[in-house]
Each structure stands twice: as structure tokens, then as C-alpha cells.
Amino acid sequence: MAEEGSGADAAAPDREVLLISAGASHSVALLSGSDICSWGRGEDGQLGHGDAEDRLLPTLLCALDSRSIVSVTCGADHTTAYSESDEQVYSWGWGDFGRLGHGNSSDVFTPQPIKALQRLKIKQIACGDSHCLAVTMNGEVQSWGRNQNGQLGLGTTDDSLVPQKIQAFQGICVKMIAAGAEHTAAVTEDGDLYGWGWGRYGNLGLADRNDRLTPEKVTSIKGENMVLVACGWRHTIAVSSSGNLYTYGWSKYGQLGHGDFEDHLSPHLLEALKDSCISQISGGWRHTMALTSDGRLYGWGWNKFGQLGVGDNDDHCSPVQVKLPEEQKVKQISCGWRHTLALTERGNVFSWGRGTSGQLGHGDILDRNTPKMIEVISKDGLGCKQIESSKVAPSSGKIWVSPSERYAIVPDETAAKPSTRGNGNDTSVPETDVKRMRV
Numbered sequence: 001m002a003e004e005g006s007g008a009d010a011a012a013p014d015r016e017v018l019l020i021s022a023g024a025s026h027s028v029a030l031l032s033g034s035d036i037c038s039w040g041r042g043e044d045g046q047l048g049h050g051d052a053e054d055r056l057l058p059t060l061l062c063a064l065d066s067r068s069i070v071s072v073t074c075g076a077d078h079t080t081a082y083s084e085s086d087e088q089v090y091s092w093g094w095g096d097f098g099r100l101g102h103g104n105s106s107d108v109f110t111p112q113p114i115k116a117l118q119r120l121k122i123k124q125i126a127c128g129d130s131h132c133l134a135v136t137m138n139g140e141v142q143s144w145g146r147n148q149n150g151q152l153g154l155g156t157t158d159d160s161l162v163p164q165k166i167q168a169f170q171g172i173c174v175k176m177i178a179a180g181a182e183h184t185a186a187v188t189e190d191g192d193l194y195g196w197g198w199g200r201y202g203n204l205g206l207a208d209r210n211d212r213l214t215p216e217k218v219t220s221i222k223g224e225n226m227v228l229v230a231c232g233w234r235h236t237i238a239v240s241s242s243g244n245l246y247t248y249g250w251s252k253y254g255q256l257g258h259g260d261f262e263d264h265l266s267p268h269l270l271e272a273l274k275d276s277c278i279s280q281i282s283g284g285w286r287h288t289m290a291l292t293s294d295g296r297l298y299g300w301g302w303n304k305f306g307q308l309g310v311g312d313n314d315d316h317c318s319p320v321q322v323k324l325p326e327e328q329k330v331k332q333i334s335c336g337w338r339h340t341l342a343l344t345e346r347g348n349v350f351s352w353g354r355g356t357s358g359q360l361g362h363g364d365i366l367d368r369n370t371p372k373m374i375e376v377i378s379k380d381g382l383g384c385k386q387i388e389s390s391k392v393a394p395s396s397g398k399i400w401v402s403p404s405e406r407y408a409i410v411p412d413e414t415a416a417k418p419s420t421r422g423n424g425n426d427t428s429v430p431e432t433d434v435k436r437m438r439v
Contacts, residue, residue: 015384016347017377022336023074024129024285025357029058029349029377034069036061036081037377037387040359044077045109046093049390052109056358056365058377060389063110064090075099075127075179076337081111082122089117089125089134097130097146098161105161116162117142128179128231134163139173139189141166149182150213151197157213168214180231180283185238186215191225193218193238193267201234202265203249209265220266221246232283232301233337237290238267243277245270245290253286254317255301261317272319273298284335290319295329297322297342305338306369307353313369324350324371342371347379 019030026040037058038047068085078093090111101114121137131145142163143152183197194215195204205218228239235249246267247256280291286302298319299308328344339353350371351360361374375381
């Protein structure tokens with residue numbers, strides 16, 4: 001088990017937050033100097049500190065020291081990082097269905113290299129609930145993990161314990177990918193939009209509710225080149241080169257933002273923001289956030305825990321602007337399942353929403369429905385100078401946690417049976433599918 005540092009890292013050099021990423025109930029930040037800190041739920045090792053403990057405050061992850069990490073990406077209950085100098089992807093956390101890419105389904109409590117991706121120059125990594133994808137610098141896509149609905153794009157419904165190249169993109173240069181619970185989306189360098197995997201709510205954008213085992217082009221958007229794509233749990237968000245935002249898929253909680261709670265089977269222009277130029281998007285479990293080019297932040301959808309950050313706990317089916325203290329402009333946004341993170345141009349990190357596992361980083365487990373600055377990693381707070389460290393060797397092994405302690409029923413849904421472990425035989429995901437989570 002890891003041991004916490006006896007005190008703050010007082011001698012640490014000046015650091016600032018470069019990137020943020022939110023998982024189901026945990027959060028990660030990449031700091032200058034290639035340092036990583038993580039906080040929130042740690043039950044499955046997703047924090048990388050070598051134990052299964054929650055962290056209520058950002059804690060430095062020492063296992064990747066000197067690895068020149070340039071990106072971090074959270075899945076639901078796992079995390080990935082990419083070292084540019086080593087040309088190596090690392091992953092850790094919950095290992096079911098092979099989502100860590102290590103050739104097995106074991107949980108990993110400290111970062112371990114994905115050997116199959118070694119020496120590949122990676123442009124972007126996307127992590128969903130139980131599957132991951134990586135885009136290389138030359139536009140090829142590797143995928144791994146759970147595949148019961150074809151979300152890996154490999155033409156089968158077999159899980160993959162190691163990364164495999166998506167052959168359907170042969171000759172097509174992919175620019176960006178996004179992963180939802182059981183579906184995947186991509187945009188190409190030519191501005192085309194693709195979808196594959198589970199399509200029951202129209203979340204593939206292909207005008208029907210059918211699954212796809214390989215990527216299929218979305219043809220319903222005329223005259224627009226797509227440049228950004230993001231996935232919520234069962235909905236999809238895309239942005240065109242003109243700054244228009246389109247959403248499609250599941251909308252039971254208003255997460256599509258069209259002023260109603262109706263599913264859309266094809267991309268639908270978000271009229272409420274058509275006069276704004278959208279520069280960044282993020283999808284949560286049942287909510288959506290969008291950032292404009294002039295730093296304004298909007299949220300809509302499910303808001304039971306205040307994850308929209310608009311000062312109430314009501315669901316909103318149209319975009320509502322999020323107000324940050326002193327009208328700070330946001331430069332990066334990341335949605336977890338029930339919480340949200342924002343990084344401002346001033347170098348401050350704010351969080352709001354569900355806090356039951358400490359994923360908001362404020363040292364408590366309170367929910368918040370307005371943005372609150374995470375003092376320890378914000379420039380206007382402690383400026384990353386007093387972050388606790390986890391003292392754990394990079395070679396630390398795996399810790400097994402009983403599945404009986406991990407499985408819980410998704411709120412608002414009735415369990416049929418526990419999720420199977422990595423056999424790749426599920427042909428559909430019923431509305432009663434059991435997901436492991438805390439409410």
C-alpha cells in the first residue's frame with residue numbers, strides 16, 4: 001500500500017495546471033513539469049497511488065516522475081497518460097474487459113505501460129466507460145476494451161484485451177475520437193463525422209437505432225465540416241468549422257439542449273448557441289458543457305447534483321451560462337459523470353457537482369451547484385506549491401478488490417443481472433444494464 005507524504009511538497013518548483021480530465025468519480029490534472037495529480041474515488045486504482053483509497057485533495061502521482069507526460073485522459077474508472085519522449089501510453093485503474101490494454105482484465109493500482117502501443121506517436125486518447133481508443137499522428141486508430149456493441153469498430157462484438165488497429169479507417173486520416181458508454185465517434189481531417197457501436201438512442205447520428213460494428217459516415221449534415229466531437233454516456237456532440245454545435249442521441253434529461261426531452265437520431269443544430277462560436281465541448285453521464293471562443297461557458301442536461309454549475313439542482317433542456325468568480329474566462333472544460341471541472345485563462349481550476357468521493361478536490365465530500373476554486377492547484381490559491389505526494393514505487397503490483405464490493409445499480413434503473421466480466425458475449429445493453437457506481 002502507498003504511504004502518503006508526511007507533509008506538503010514545500011520544496012516543489014513552481015507549477016501550473018496544463019490539462020484537466022474528469023472520470024466517473026475521480027479527477028486528474030497535468031501540471032507543468034510533466035507532473036500529474038489526481039483526486040476523488042480510488043477504489044479501483046484509478047488515482048494511480050498504489051492503493052484503493054479516496055483522495056479529497058489533489059495528490060501528486062509519483063510513479064510517472066521523469067516520464068515527460070504530455071496528456072492525461074480519464075475513463076469512467078480508469079486513467080491513461082502519454083509520454084511523448086518515451087512514446088509510451090500508460091494506464092491504470094479498473095481492468096475489466098481489457099480496458100487497460102495490458103492483455104488481461106486485472107485491476108492496476110499504479111501506472112503500467114501498454115506494451116502494444118510502445119513507439120507509436122500518439123495524437124489523442126479517448127476513454128469511455130469500458131473501452132479506449134488512440135489516434136496516432138498519422139491518423140490511424142487503435143482501440144481496446146469492451147466491445148459488446150461493436151464500439152471498438154473492429155467488425156466483431158468480441159472484447160479486445162490489447163489495442164488493435166481499426167482497419168475500416170484504412171486510407172482515412174482521423175483527426176479526433178470520442179468514446180461514450182458503449183459507442184464511439186470520430187471526425188476526420190477532411191471534416192467527416194463517423195459513428196459506431198451502440199445506437200439505440202440515435203447516438204451514432206445515422207438516422208436509426210441500430211448498432212454498427214465498424215465506423216459509418218454520418219451523412220445528414222450538409223455543407224459543414226466537423227472539427228470537434230465529444231460523447232456523453234449515450235449522446236454525442238459535434239462542432240463544425242463554422243463554430244456551430246450539433247447534438248444527437250439520448251435526451252431524457254435535456255442533455256441535447258434543444259429545449260425538449262426528445263431523442264434525436266441525426267445531428268441537430270443547437271439553435272440556442274448558433275450565434276456563438278463553440279471552441280470546446282464535453283459530455284458527462286447525462287449533461288453537456290460547451291465553451292465559446294470568447295471564454296463563455298454553458299451547460300445543460302441532468303443537474304441533480306449541481307453538475308451544470310448554474311446555482312440550482314434543476315435539469316435544464318436548453319443552455320444556461322455558467323458564471324465564474326470575477327468573470328474569469330474558461331480555456332478548458334471536462335465533464336465527469338456527475339461533476340465538472342474547468343480551467344481558466346488565469347490558471348485557476350474550478351469544480352462543481354457531485355462531491356461524495358472527493359472528486360471536487362476541496363478536502364470534503366460535499367456537492368456544489370456553483371463553481372468553487374480548487375485552492376491547492378490554482379494560481380490564485382496555493383499555486384501547486386503545497387500538494388501532498390503519494391510515495392509509491394512505479395513497480396508496485398496489483399491489488400484485488402472483491403467484485404461484491406464494487407457492483408451497484410445505476411440510479412433510476414432496475415437491475416436485471418450483474419455485468420459479466422470481459423467475455424464479450426453481450427449483444428446488446430438493455431436499459432436495465434447494471435453499472436458499477438456510487439450515487
